[in-house]
Amino acid sequence: MEPIIREAKPRDKPFIEEISxxxxxxxxxLARIFDEWVKDGNFYVLEVDGKVIGTAKLTILPGKVGWIEGLRVHPDYRGRGYGRMIHNFILNLGKKLAEKEVIExxxxxxxxxxxxxxxxxxKTGFHVxxxxxxxxxxxxxxxxxxxVVEPSINDVTLGTFPVGWRFLHRCDETVEWLRKNAVLYELNGLRFIGPKGxxxxxxxxxxxxxxxxLMPxxxxxxRELSLDGFDVMIPSAMGAxxxxxxxxxFELWDDKDEPNVLVFRKKI
Structure with a gap:
């Protein structure tokens, strides 16, 4: 059978759990947020011979951004072009949403x-x-x-602002998004933000x-999330x-003192 890409359905969860x-x-x-992503929509799976072997999600963020996340391919199927297939599918989906002026x-x-x-x-026109x-x-x-405090536009201190592994643009719409999807914490007058959960x-x-x-x-x-540790995102300009x-x-994930998270953008 030819590979097919379709919207994710609740029955796909065991496959997603295996990939995760x-x-x-x-x-x-991926397994933890599967139900949420199915409900949100624009969550797709790649199926080969009746088995889900890949995934990708396109989330609409403030500033008319289509955020690509959750692109996975089962380890047994890597190196066969399936990742590129999913990537190209999301690019075409993005073009359709741009034509409808949903994203830019x-x-x-x-x-x-x-x-x-x-x-x-x-290779597909993205830049850092x-x-x-x-x-x-x-x-x-x-x-x-x-x-826990309410966020305001004054809390969005960077042009590209990380909330977990999503990166947002500074605009009024972002504040409303933060209220729904993030938590702004405060200790002794100092603040930090993270995604819910x-x-x-x-x-x-x-x-x-x-x-x-802020470490305590x-x-x-x-600890409230039953985790032994946490991560922080630091702008590259703060390398010193x-x-x-x-x-x-704090420790980097690797031994190289260079920015290890790249945020890509493609105007469409």
Whole structure:
């Protein structure tokens, strides 16, 4: 049978759970958000001989952005062009949504060592819009519960603003999106933000002293989610603070002191 790409359905969940279990050492998030994505729509699967072996999601973000996420191929089927097939399908979907004026551009983020995704992006007209460092830290033993506050436009401090592994543009529409999809935490007058149900955070001031003071609160949120640690996103312009962040307990995912998260954009 020829491969087919169709909208994901509830019956596909066992296949998605298998792909998720075999991705990122079993730490992939896809299985956890499957039901939410099916409900949201624009969630697609690639089926081969009755088996779902790939996925992709197109999420509409503020600023008329079509955000590509969840692009996966089962390890047993990689290297056969299926990833490119899904990628091209999403590009065509983006063009249709652009014709309806729903979106104006496609964007996505990937780890800098994901050579296949980077190569496909470059070959299909994407360019790097922004770069970030993602660093990790253990939850630790000293924890402190932060308060939750309402976000405002003043909290969107960057032109490209990370909320977990989604990156938004600074506009009024973003604030409403944050109220529905993110949590803004505060401890001792210092604020950080993360996605609902997630532990990848962005501090509104990413300096070492601020992050050191926020670590007990970030650790508290991680523990509430039954996690042993958390991640933070740091703008590439803050590369000079990496040594200071290491001294307070943060580590890069790799040994290279270069931005390891790339945000791509393609105007359509």
């Amino acid at each position: 279990r075999l991705t990122w050492g079993g730490e992939d998030y 551009a496609l964007e996505f983020a990937t780890y800098f060592l994901n050579r296949e995704s980077v190569s496909m992006a470059e 819009r922004a770069k970030f460092f993602v660093m990790s830290a253990p939850a630790g033993e000293t924890l402190e519960e932060p308060s 997630g532990a990848t955070f962005t501090a509104l001031d990413p300096g070492p002293a601020v992050l050191r003071e 609160a970030m650790g508290w949120v991680a 603070v990496l040594p200071g962040l290491r001294r307070v307990g």
